[in-house]
Amino acid sequence: MRTKTIWLTALVVLATVSGARAVDGLGVGLILGEPSGISIKKWITNDRAFDAAAAWSMSEHERFQFHADYLIHKFGWFNPGVQPGKLPFYYGIGGRIRLANDNYRYWHDERYHADRTSVGVRVPFGIEYLAASAPLEFFLEIVPVLDLAPDTHVGVNGAIGFRYYFR
Template structure:
């Protein structure tokens, strides 16, 4: 598992060099709590990744989402604040490995002229393996863009 995490971090850091200005690294606080990564693919699309720890269930969360941003719902006086939604996958690594489909729903505030964003999200998840169940995660956080 340590080798996997090391390789994941090396790959993500290489993204920050390749996609200068489009790759964000930050912190997510809530359920789960850990690291948050976002790779923008234009103005409306992004890939979100996370490596986090569940304080309630004592398991490692690995997740990846493709999200779309709608800039027309919220209109702040400065910066932008799109609503985002998407689909992704989650792996819970513990004694048993769980796999599920995520549906992230959130709002991200992007201050004008800064390399930061701040976000809040709720993520319903349909667990498929080892059994079918529904879970909901919620968190807030921030990312710095390189």
């Protein structure tokens, strides 16, 4: 039942986001890292966007995570000579819900945690390459995370990925 709920949630999110631009459209792709899964992004202005992902942990623990972020892109912060595309830095704020079905301990904690849902805040930092000749985007990000409920816990997510933009 839990798996069906997860897939239904992912499909509803994908169906409710619409648009058209690689800075014009809806980008759908994959993220690889911790966690790994399906990613979507919707540009709302030339330098602002929303992204979201439905992802699974690659560790030995069974975890599903849904996250959504508001992103601000800074074009021209550094000029490595990448042409003809664009290479913006981005940062933002967002939230995550993580469903865990495991029995584990944090390295600093003697308590065991199992079958729980946690809610937290994400602060993504990343860099992406927006291809000029194709509706593609490649990105690398690192994301400090602060879980707030049911316990506080600090962690880090990181990923590389790509998105294809439907026009």
